[in-house]
Amino acid sequence: MHIVDGALSVPVLAGGAALAIAGVAVGLKKMDYDHLPQVGILSAAFFIASYIHLPIGFSSVHLILNGLIGLALGWAAFPALLVALLLQAVFFGFGGFLVLGVNTLNIALPAVLVYGLCRGGIVSSSPKVAATWGAVGGAGAVAITTVMVAASLALSGEAFLLAAKATLIAHIPVMIVEGFVTGAAVLLIRKVKPEFLNLSEEWEGG
Amino acid sequence: MxxxxxxxxxxxxxxxxxxxxxxxxxxxxxxxxxxxxxxxxxxxxxxxxxxxxxxxxxxxxxxxxxxxxxxxxxxxxxxxxxxxxxxxxxxxxxxxxxxxxxxxxxxxxxxxxxxxxxxxxxxxxxxxxxxxxxxxxxATTLGHAMARLKVPDKLVHLLLFTVRYLDVIGQEYKRMRRAMQARAFVLRSNSHTWRSMGYLIGMLLIRSLERSERIVDAMKCRGYKGQFYLMDNTxxxxxxxxxxxxxxxxxxxxxxxxxx
Structure with a gap:
């Protein structure tokens, strides 16, 4: 999912950075100090997810969790993911420095989109419907991210087209696993602590 | 990979x-x-x-x-x-x-x-x-350096919180995985595994959130009002x-x- 420094063209880098800064600004505005711990936890969860490996078929994939982060945070997903990606780049050499903007945009924008699309579904009174929407959100976020990664590559040069297509195909198993995991996580969180998904305390469901 | x-x-x-x-x-x-x-x-x-x-x-x-x-x-x-x-x-x-x-x-x-x-x-x-x-x-020094370089306050706070929780969540994750292993859970390529891991992540987030709420309460009790003081020499x-x-x-x- 992370693109390294040097691969993308300058307009893509600059455009990605500008949009990411705008997203982070909106996110910071919508996030108050009382929510900081929750945002921090999800930011850390993204980091940890990258070393949770789940088997699928003969191989294994690691979780991304940007769908779940989006469902819980909305716009605050932007600052949360920027911080996680910055820490990964600086302390683990994941990705790079100047592509931070593009990487943040590619992972956080799908999270926000999923929030907009699936939010209505996960507050449904039927747990089955909610879990399904959670799964759609989890798989959908990975799908959009993959398309955006492929697009950033394709926009940087036609020579990248094949690699972009390969990225798309390689991530189908990730989408399947992510869908199951996010669906189950939504189901559990709804039951145990609905405030986590910003559902009010009087909310009746599940 | x-x-x-x-x-x-x-x-x-x-x-x-x-x-x-x-x-x-x-x-x-x-x-x-x-x-x-x-x-x-x-x-x-x-x-x-x-x-x-x-x-x-x-x-x-x-x-x-x-x-x-x-x-x-x-x-x-x-x-x-x-x-x-x-x-x-x-x-x-x-x-x-x-x-x-x-x-x-x-x-x-x-x-x-x-x-x-x-x-x-x-x-x-x-x-x-x-x-x-x-x-x-x-990572704490990095946060302070960012604050001095005029990165928005909230973002710096978020970074410092995240660094703190990385440790907490990482350990909690290991603990819960061990508990599952003790109950003979083995990772396989099926929907049962993925669903169980989803439950694990959900629980992990909830436990960490409750913990963080306690931390915030403790901080407020000691006079925290949305600002860290940077006391290092610049x-x-x-x-x-x-x-x-x-x-x-x-x-x-x-x-x-x-x-x-």
Missing amino acids: PQFLEHSGSSWKGQRLKHEPSWIDTLDPRIRVASAFVFALIVVLSNDFGVLITGLFASLLLAKLARLNVKRTLRRVIAMDMFMIFLIVMLPFTTPGEALFSVAGYPASLEGLLHALRITLKANAVVLMLLSIVGTMS VLARQDYSYMVICALFFSVLLALNFV
Whole structure:
């Protein structure tokens, strides 16, 4: 999912950075100090997810969790993911420095989109419907991210087209696993602590 | 990607430094962050091989000076290279141009090969530089440096919180996995496994949130009102100025090489 420094063209880098800064600004505005711990936890969860490996078929994939982060945070997903990606780049050499903007945009924008699309579904009174929407959100976020990664590559040069297509195909198993995991996580969180998904305390469901 | 090449988040202690002390630790963190940024900017925007190779050598030199753990650094750099391996391997075959050699009937072009080489050089130079001059400071110091560089307060707070929770969540995750193993849960490729892991992640988040709420309450009880005080010394010392001069000279040389 992370693109390294040097691969993308300058307009893509600059455009990605500008949009990411705008997203982070909106996110910071919508996030108050009382929510900081929750945002921090999800930011850390993204980091940890990258070393949770789940088997699928003969191989294994690691979780991304940007769908779940989006469902819980909305716009605050932007600052949360920027911080996680910055820490990964600086302390683990994941990705790079100047592509931070593009990487943040590619992972956080799908999270926000999923929030907009699936939010209505996960507050449904039927747990089955909610879990399904959670799964759609989890798989959908990975799908959009993959398309955006492929697009950033394709926009940087036609020579990248094949690699972009390969990225798309390689991530189908990730989408399947992510869908199951996010669906189950939504189901559990709804039951145990609905405030986590910003559902009010009087909310009746599940 | 093979699992042994992945980073292990557990090897990182966040607030505690785990590397040999070197002169780089004596430099002001703001200058380290700023110089890494300028270096990345110059290297990524350059296309001249002289610049890129000089940049990579400078990174290697700094990695040596910063006394990075060779094995750990190598693993991280290789893991980063694995991210883009397909991209780099495919490039010679997808870039149109003069054919250099061919594999199984597909011609590889010189232009594509050079492009692939350039990406590899840039990515490695930037990552090595980051690991040696920014990655060697504690995450808390990084947060403070960012605050001094006028990064929005909330973002800095978020960074500091995240660093704290990384440890907490990582340990909690291991604890819950062990509990599952004790109940004979084995990871398999089926929906039961994925669903159980989903429940695990849900529970993990909830437990961490409840914990964080207690932390915030404790902080409020001690007078926290949305501000951390930066108490570290921010006066630039002599070695900072010498480092700045060296950086300025080196960056000018890199820029000049582009136009030779």
